[in-house]
Amino acid sequence: MLITGPTATGKTALALELAPRYHAEIVSADSRQVYRYLDIGTAKPSPAERAAVPHHLLDVVDPDERFDSARFRTLARAAIQDIMRRGKRVFVVGGSGLYLRALTRGLFAGPAADPQLRARLYDQERQAGRGFLHRWLCQVDPAVAARLHPHDTVRVIRALEVFLLSGTPMSQWQRAHGYRERQFSTLMIGLVADRETLARRIAHRCCQMIQEGLVDEVRRLWAQGYGPELPPLRTIGYAQIGAMLQGRYTLAEAVAEICKETRRLAKRQLTWLRAEPEVRWCPAAQAREVAKMIDRFYEQGT
Numbered sequence: 001m002l003i004t005g006p007t008a009t010g011k012t013a014l015a016l017e018l019a020p021r022y023h024a025e026i027v028s029a030d031s032r033q034v035y036r037y038l039d040i041g042t043a044k045p046s047p048a049e050r051a052a053v054p055h056h057l058l059d060v061v062d063p064d065e066r067f068d069s070a071r072f073r074t075l076a077r078a079a080i081q082d083i084m085r086r087g088k089r090v091f092v093v094g095g096s097g098l099y100l101r102a103l104t105r106g107l108f109a110g111p112a113a114d115p116q117l118r119a120r121l122y123d124q125e126r127q128a129g130r131g132f133l134h135r136w137l138c139q140v141d142p143a144v145a146a147r148l149h150p151h152d153t154v155r156v157i158r159a160l161e162v163f164l165l166s167g168t169p170m171s172q173w174q175r176a177h178g179y180r181e182r183q184f185s186t187l188m189i190g191l192v193a194d195r196e197t198l199a200r201r202i203a204h205r206c207c208q209m210i211q212e213g214l215v216d217e218v219r220r221l222w223a224q225g226y227g228p229e230l231p232p233l234r235t236i237g238y239a240q241i242g243a244m245l246q247g248r249y250t251l252a253e254a255v256a257e258i259c260k261e262t263r264r265l266a267k268r269q270l271t272w273l274r275a276e277p278e279v280r281w282c283p284a285a286q287a288r289e290v291a292k293m294i295d296r297f298y299e300q301g302t
Helices: 011-018 047-052 069-085 097-105 115-128 132-140 153-166 170-177 195-212 214-223 238-245 251-274 287-299
Strands: 002-004 024-028 089-093 188-192 279-283
Touching: 002 011, 002 097, 011 024, 011 047, 011 089, 011 287, 024 069, 069 089, 069 097, 097 251, 115 132, 115 153, 132 153, 153 170, 188 287, 195 214, 195 251, 214 238, 238 251, 279 287
Parallel strands: 002 089, 002 188, 024 089, 188 279
Antiparallel strands: none
């Protein structure tokens, strides 16, 4: 059972509401909630929520450790098998389309990571300016570049790494693989909201994060030695508050940028998920309709 959708559509709240009814535990499919100490800016479930429903794949690595879809797949599969062995059901919850695809349909066997090549690419991005690597990717693999934000440096570098090491664009690797692996029988429900509603929810979340102490969270991370150059701290929320602390934004400007980038993220997530044929869409906050879909799924014995 998978619950997905763009950010701020209420995935976590819905899962917390329904999981007890189905004796389920939650496996997070969020690419940022895996990092320790990144709590407020990732909208990580609270300690009380985790106590109410067991969660898995939260706080897995430190902010200076590498984490990718392959590692997610390995850990998620292990968590799912453990939950099922204990006679519980599984809710996989999150908006990372790549993580969900990796879990349900596998990964192509591309070249292994090359730390030295990645370091050189990071240096090129710093020297040439943000967006340089994405413009390069547009030339060698426009299909993948079209799906990635120019500032998504981690995934842009991986796509370039695959091309430079193999001579074959990542999009060709993906087409050849076809994502045909199927280990689990799944129901994937996508939550969706109209643009105005989603914009309001995003604005509310951004203000709430500031009220809950996002600025102090960024300060603490820096004090722990996790500086603004790390990939998790270049993501939405952390990057803008970091820029404010460096004097490049006022707080109001930082919040406005967070809201703008979050709306863009939601649009990219929706585009990705709409390309997934198995997603069954449901308006956000309609727990009763979602429950009916889940009931039918479990009644079929799949």
